[in-house]
Amino acid sequence: MIISDATGETAERMVRAATLQFSEPVQIRLHSRVRLESELEQILEKASELRALVVFTVVNAEERDLISKLIERYNLETVDLIGALISKLAMFLGSAPAGVPGLLHSITDDYFRRIEAVEFAVKNDDGAEPRNLPKADLVLVGISRTSKTPLSTYLAQRGLKVANVPLVLGVDPPEELSQVDDRKVFGLIVQPDMLMRIRQARLSHLGMPHDSSYGQRAHIDNEIAYSREIFRKHANWPVIDVTNRAIEETAADILRIYQERFEPAASSPGVIAR
Structure with missing residues (x-):
């Protein structure tokens, strides 16, 4: 008993x-x-x-x-x-x-909620399970190396189920993304010079040549233009510039907007920059 x-x-x-x-x-x-x-x-x-x-x-x-x-x-x-x-x-x-x-119960509930959120983020990283997008509390959208994965992990540790979707030049976003409440979707961008440095460092780490299109400025400009085109089609998605920003700083902005958007007086979306 x-x-x-x-x-x-x-x-x-x-x-x-x-x-x-x-x-x-x-x-x-x-x-x-x-x-x-x-x-x-x-x-x-x-x-x-x-x-x-x-x-x-x-x-x-x-x-x-x-x-x-x-x-x-x-x-x-x-x-x-x-x-x-x-x-x-x-x-x-x-x-x-x-x-x-009841204090122990509330702490335990919070712990299990965070564990579940982290597991969700891992399973739904980089567009792995598009069918789960409608189940997410938050969905982050952006081209490669815009901090989608670290942001997803950080926000999951706050108890939010976060999925992220990569935008690939010339490829339409998954159909399931259109089923997600716009208030839950956030676009991520980064300035091209910074993105080029990040990607070239990534190529060096992987032992790949720097002349790969992945790290070339012209290709990066096209990717950024494509992502902005997607964001323009979804005017209700807040777009956050992550250039030179700490993960914690960007996450704080996302959480603030997310909370505001689920209150009666929601603020208008826009680009957040330092």
């Missing part, structure tokens, strides 16, 4: 993970938001009848003390998942715990 003064989902995940180490079948009963002494007594009495192992996550010290007394009365086997950790942290930090139920 699992007893929690919040949702109990964190405890249930931990218990289920532990039971996977054993071949014997285990029945799990979750009792969430247990706050009253009468509830505790009823649950623990039933646990005694079933000879169940009791696992509990209760952050309030008084409630934990009450559980300890009832455990002795009913002679139960128990595991306190969080009490010992809270006590140790209180001693280490030299301060009293808040004793607020």
Whole structure:
């Protein structure tokens, strides 16, 4: 049996993970938001009848003390998942715990949300899965070396599911991009001189010749012109110039515009430059 003064989902995940180490079948009963002494007594009495192992996550010290007394009365086997950790942290930090139920659950939810977002970004990098574009919270669009991947990863660590789509000269963007809410799509551009230096450095790193069209100014100018043409067709996409900007700086602008666009008074899109 699992007893929690919040949702109990964190405890249930931990218990289920532990039971996977054993071949014997285990029945799990979750009792969430247990706050009253009468509830505790009823649950623990039933646990005694079933000879169940009791696992509990209760952050309030008084409630934990009450559980300890009832455990002795009913002679139960128990595991306190969080009490010992809270006590140790209180001693280490030299301060009293808040004793607020649900904080662990909210932190755990946030953690899993970020993990899911990072996995989404990895699977949908560089246009890998166009069918997933409508599922994204944000979609970044731009030619090669406009910081799409590092921005996707950074924003994913903030809990947003981000996909990115490369613009390739002479190739139409994927049809699925038209299914995405314009408020979620951001265009990325970079000044040609900077892009040429970045690409030539990339070619050197890969051991490829610098006369490849990938690093040539004329080809880069054509790519940038093509991307601007795409952006003009989608006037509601904000276009951000990433030239000489840190990833964190560009990400902050994207987040600000994204938040504004999902409020009643949304600002007009435009080019953001230093």
